[in-house]
Amino acid sequence: MKSHCCEIDETKDCTSACKECGSAGKPVMEITLGSMVKEPVLEAIKNPDGFHFCETPSCEVVYFNNEQQVYLHKQDVKARVGIKETESPVPVCYCFGWTQERIFEEIKQHGKSTAVQEIGAKIKAGECECEIKNPSGRCCLGNVNKVVKKGKELYRVP
Structure with a gap:
């Protein structure tokens, strides 16, 4: 579906x-x-x-x-609500298992994150189920982009 x-x-x-x-x-x-x-x-x-x-x-x-x-x-609520969490792990993408910590670690190690591209490709392939996996019922890409930006600022990556 x-x-x-x-x-x-x-x-x-x-x-x-x-x-x-x-x-x-x-x-x-x-x-x-x-x-x-x-x-x-x-x-x-x-x-x-x-x-x-x-x-x-x-x-x-x-x-x-x-x-x-x-x-x-x-x-x-059954799931942790990422936007309301202050303790790790903070979920960002519920369909594909991305957390704030995973994104930050990727930026720290490689100077960039592949989260947006990977999630985008899976969305295009029809693999997302945000309406049943994400507490907001919406696509996570907006929040993922915010977390990537925050991670780049944290690690001073342009």
């Missing part, structure tokens, strides 16, 4: 603010909630429509639905 997660039209996103931190959240698909939320919590959700992902690193909320007044926290 070909994934369409890396083809999401960002212009069609509607946003809703997280009640805990006030930041705008991005809509998540039902399939993402179904694969990411722990079973007892998932069973308690009456309607999976209208949930959003909170991208604020310091906020404990991962998914929220203001209309239903449901707020799911890190402990309610």
